[in-house]
Structures are given as structure tokens and as C-alpha cells.
């Protein structure tokens with residue numbers, strides 16, 4: 001996986017309403033170690049996500065944040081259960097609202113970001129957007145997938161059938 005360029009970490013605790021009034025723009029990183037939910041569903045990930053976030057108001061005066069989030073990860077191929085490099089990329093289009101009523105009033109193109117206090121966790125929002133960018137299932141291209149053969153690599157056993165033994169066989173075949 002590629003190493004992401006050094007970017008300054010985003011501020012973690014922010015007041016989204018204030019940022020929308022200010023028209024604040026951020027371009028920075030979120031350390032992956034601060035995103036435990038995401039770390040729990042990927043095999044591995046680059047050290048930090050990149051985010052570009054643009055706070056402001058839409059044509060109808062709603063407080064919004066728009067932008068994108070990206071993180072290089074490895075997912076488990078659902079065919080062969082080996083890691084698969086994948087670039088998570090999510091488009092951010094959120095309406096900043098105070099409650100469920102506000103969320104329901106948003107137009108279809110905006111997802112709600114419900115703000116319950118002046119201080120909101122920006123990292124949590126970025127993590128949510130990355131989680132939403134996860135595919136339902138990930139697969140290698142057929143020609144690169146080790147699951148195309150007849151053996152199973154789903155479990156580590158104590159025999160010569162273990163995945164590392166199979167990997168070694170594949171290497172010597174080339």
C-alpha cells in the first residue's frame with residue numbers, strides 16, 4: 001500500500017454550527033488509530049485517512065458540510081479470505097441538524113449530522129463516512145484470486161493444508 005502524504009491532523013472537537021457560519025475549510029488527516037470501529041472491520045489500513053471538508057450554507061441556508069474522505073485499507077476477499085487492497089473513498093454531503101426532526105426535514109441529497117452539543121467529534125464523523133464507503137463484499141479479480149482453485153484457505157489447521165503451506169506452494173510454482 002502507498003504511504004499517504006504527510007498532512008496535518010484535523011482538529012478533533014469542533015463546533016459544526018460555528019464552522020458553517022465561518023465557512024471553514026479543512027484539508028487534513030485523521031489517524032487510523034483513533035478510528036477503532038473501522039479498524040475492527042478491515043484487515044489493515046494506512047496510518048491515516050485524508051479528509052477535505054468544506055463547511056458552509058447551501059442555497060436554502062442550511063448549515064452543511066461537503067467534501068470527501070479517503071483511506072487505503074486491506075479487506076478480506078470473500079472468495080479466498082486473503083487480504084485485498086482497497087481504497088475507501090466516501091463523498092461527504094451532510095446537513096448539520098440538532099435532532100431527528102431536523103434530520104427528517106433534510107432533502108434527499110443530504111445525510112444528517114445530528115449535533116447534540118457545541119462540541120462534536122469530527123473524527124467520529126469522518127469514521128462514519130469511511131464505514132459507509134465500505135463495500136458490501138470485496139473480491140480479488142478472478143485471475144488474482146487464490147480462491148479460484150479447489151482448496152480451502154478458510155481455517156488454519158495443523159496439517160500441511162494450512163494457508164501458509166499453500167502460499168509457499170504457490171510461490172514455488174511460479
Ligand SMILES: [Zn+2]
Pocket residue numbers: 077078079080081082139140144145146147
Ligand atoms: Zn481472493
